Amino acid sequence: MALKKCKTCGTLFDSIGTPFCPACVKEMDYRYKVVRDYLYDNPDQSVEEVAEATETPEWMIMSFLRDARLTMKNASGLLRCDQCGRAITSGRFCDECAAKLGMKVRGAQEAIRAGYTGPRMHTIEERKE
Numbered sequence: 001m002a003l004k005k006c007k008t009c010g011t012l013f014d015s016i017g018t019p020f021c022p023a024c025v026k027e028m029d030y031r032y033k034v035v036r037d038y039l040y041d042n043p044d045q046s047v048e049e050v051a052e053a054t055e056t057p058e059w060m061i062m063s064f065l066r067d068a069r070l071t072m073k074n075a076s077g078l079l080r081c082d083q084c085g086r087a088i089t090s091g092r093f094c095d096e097c098a099a100k101l102g103m104k105v106r107g108a109q110e111a112i113r114a115g116y117t118g119p120r121m122h123t124i125e126e127r128k129e
């Protein structure tokens with residue numbers, strides 16, 4: 001067991017590998033659903049507009065996109081492939097690089113799309129560094 005300081009609210013908590021305390025993880029899950037539902041009705045909005053309308057911080061929306069939990073039409077230009085820098089709409093790599101990197105990345109993204117929402121917060125941690 002290791003005490004960690006939550007990246008969002010600063011509370012000390014017993015970390016099981018996430019940089020956020022259980023309350024914030026819960027909050028993020030809730031926010032995710034709000035943003036997802038909002039995007040469903042408003043697919044053409046920008047990250048700023050969605051952030052304002054759903055009262056969700058932009059970095060949180062970006063982290064959902066990075067985790068491939070959300071896809072946004074207007075994310076291109078904001079999200080770039082980690083490998084080649086090409087604009088992408090979701091996840092961390094473009095299709096080409098994902099294919100090159102093998103099934104590992106693709107499998108993980110598909111698991112998320114299929115509804116896996118377990119503690120997989122290290123990508124958010126990398127992003128915020």
Ligand SMILES: [Zn+2]
Nearest residue numbers: 006009021024
């Ligand atoms: Zn917290």
Ligand SMILES: [Zn+2]
Nearest residue numbers: 081084094097
């Ligand atoms: Zn690429």
